[in-house]
Amino acid sequence: MQKYDLAIIGSGIGGALIAALNKNKNHILFEKDSNIGGCAGTFKRYGNYYNIGATTFVGYEENHIIKKIFDDINYVPNIEESKIAIRTIQDKKVVDRVRNFEEFLTQIQEYYPNKNNRIFWEKIKKIDEKFWQIKNIHFAKYSLKSYLKSLLTFKDLIKTFEMDLFKSANSFIKDTLGEISKEYQNFIDAQLLITVQSKSSDVSLLSMALGLSYPFHKVFYVNNGMGTIIEDILKGLNVHKKEEILKIKRLEDGFLIKSSKDEYKAKNIVLNTTIYDSKKLFDEKIKSYYEKFEFSDQSAFTLYLKIDSKKEFLEHYQIILKDDIPNCISNSFFISFSKLNDEKMSQNGYSVTISTHTKVTTWKALLNEEYKKQKEITQNFILEHFLDYFDTIKQEQIIKIFSATSLTFQRFIGRENCGGKAINLKTILQTPTCKTPFKGLYNVGDTIFAGQGWTGVALGASILDKELNEEF
Numbered sequence: 001m002q003k004y005d006l007a008i009i010g011s012g013i014g015g016a017l018i019a020a021l022n023k024n025k026n027h028i029l030f031e032k033d034s035n036i037g038g039c040a041g042t043f044k045r046y047g048n049y050y051n052i053g054a055t056t057f058v059g060y061e062e063n064h065i066i067k068k069i070f071d072d073i074n075y076v077p078n079i080e081e082s083k084i085a086i087r088t089i090q091d092k093k094v095v096d097r098v099r100n101f102e103e104f105l106t107q108i109q110e111y112y113p114n115k116n117n118r119i120f121w122e123k124i125k126k127i128d129e130k131f132w133q134i135k136n137i138h139f140a141k142y143s144l145k146s147y148l149k150s151l152l153t154f155k156d157l158i159k160t161f162e163m164d165l166f167k168s169a170n171s172f173i174k175d176t177l178g179e180i181s182k183e184y185q186n187f188i189d190a191q192l193l194i195t196v197q198s199k200s201s202d203v204s205l206l207s208m209a210l211g212l213s214y215p216f217h218k219v220f221y222v223n224n225g226m227g228t229i230i231e232d233i234l235k236g237l238n239v240h241k242k243e244e245i246l247k248i249k250r251l252e253d254g255f256l257i258k259s260s261k262d263e264y265k266a267k268n269i270v271l272n273t274t275i276y277d278s279k280k281l282f283d284e285k286i287k288s289y290y291e292k293f294e295f296s297d298q299s300a301f302t303l304y305l306k307i308d309s310k311k312e313f314l315e316h317y318q319i320i321l322k323d324d325i326p327n328c329i330s331n332s333f334f335i336s337f338s339k340l341n342d343e344k345m346s347q348n349g350y351s352v353t354i355s356t357h358t359k360v361t362t363w364k365a366l367l368n369e370e371y372k373k374q375k376e377i378t379q380n381f382i383l384e385h386f387l388d389y390f391d392t393i394k395q396e397q398i399i400k401i402f403s404a405t406s407l408t409f410q411r412f413i414g415r416e417n418c419g420g421k422a423i424n425l426k427t428i429l430q431t432p433t434c435k436t437p438f439k440g441l442y443n444v445g446d447t448i449f450a451g452q453g454w455t456g457v458a459l460g461a462s463i464l465d466k467e468l469n470e471e472f
Contacts, residue, residue, distance in 0.1 A: 005027060013446075013457040032242070039053045039413065048351060052302075054335065058455060085098065088187065139433055157206075220285050224345065266439075273445070296447065299363075302404045303382055304402055313340075313350070333382055420447035445456070
């Protein structure tokens with residue numbers, strides 16, 4: 001039986017970063033799918049490549065966690081900075097999320113006029129800047145050392161943000177901007193759904209600031225697909241694709257891992273599965289630990305298009321509608337275009353990923369024929385509005401179109417939900433951390449601290465890496 005110091009289950013952002021940061025250790029990484037990268041992966045269908053999620057790449061700059069980790073593993077990604085991070089379109093209002101603050105503020109004031117817009121957005125930007133200047137952010141439980149490190153981080157947060165740390169996003173909006181229009185509120189919430197998977201009613205001021213500020217940083221396009229980054233940083237490592245982990249049994253000196261192909265022993269395990277799916281791998285005590293976390297019912301509905309066009313488009317758009325999309329919990333959808341000169345992603349035309357937010361239970365409750373019917377209704381609704389806004393694209397130019405629900409994601413990448421619970425003062429003590437109560441068992445990914453996307457997951461991976469290296 002093969003034995004390892006570290007076994008990593010899942011090749012999403014968190015699992016891939018942990019594998020790369022610990023490449024000199026005796027470790028193995030398992031991925032049930034033929035593709036690697038999870039939600040940040042790239043897949044091939046009908047002879048074309050598509051990004052699984054409509055994802056932006058942000059954080060590759062000084063004083064940011066992505067740049068630090070990539071420097072540590074000696075990796076330079078093949079990326080190009082986007083001049084406009086996102087073009088947000090709401091009826092006749094067009095706001096470009098650009099790094100230049102004054103340029104952005106001029107647009108906000110034009111379309112969402114408010115005497116305190118400068119105060120609001122300067123505060124949001126300042127909070128974000130202060131957060132990324134904090135060193136040694138840590139949040140973990142289940143050992144005295146972990147609690148003490150977390151306490152030091154909390155003290156740093158109090159020192160940095162004072163009473164702002166305890167404010168909710170909604171209260172800050174009301175105190176600063178007053179009663180804003182429904183359109184302005186929808187603009188803010190649509191941005192937050194992209195980044196923190198929640199609306200302002202559910203998050204803290206700090207979370208809102210981080211979520212709204214990311215376009216003030218460098219935002220990049222990843223050449224050859226988002227999954228290329230994952231593939232590059234895992235190159236040469238011990239990665240087992242198309243090998244699903246079925247059961248994990250706790251031993252006195254580690255864990256026994258049973259896969260669809262073999263059995264292994266590992267002293268330490270990192271689960272890049274969601275905090276909700278991890279329970280399926282265990283019996284008794286460990287299963288009970290994972291069962292205590294309340295399931296996050298949020299997921300994604302995603303369209304994939306191949307478009308025959310030579311017209312130049314931005315890399316990212318967000319369309320905000322007046323009403324919610326059928327079978328979804330959002331009135332907006334996010335669009336990612338491949339670059340026209342991307343030889344892999346655009347070899348047969350633009351590769352386009354369009355995503356919005358939905359619920360897992362919406363799709364699980366439907367029987368087969370009704371599922372197909374509702375899926376088509378949602379797909380056609382989004383496509384109709386997409387074509388309305390992009391009037392230079394004609395229906396006949398869409399070479400391929402297909403879509404995915406939470407059931408699709410469960411089948412291929414082993415997860416049905418999208419992100420974890422919103423982090424605020426009410427939920428922070430219930431928020432799962434990388435460390436578990438069981439020696440040698442850890443978690444990483446977007447359902448535990450620190451959050452969603454590349455920066456959130458990378459911050460969590462950085463915390464986990466420190467915990468792991470104390471064990472080795």
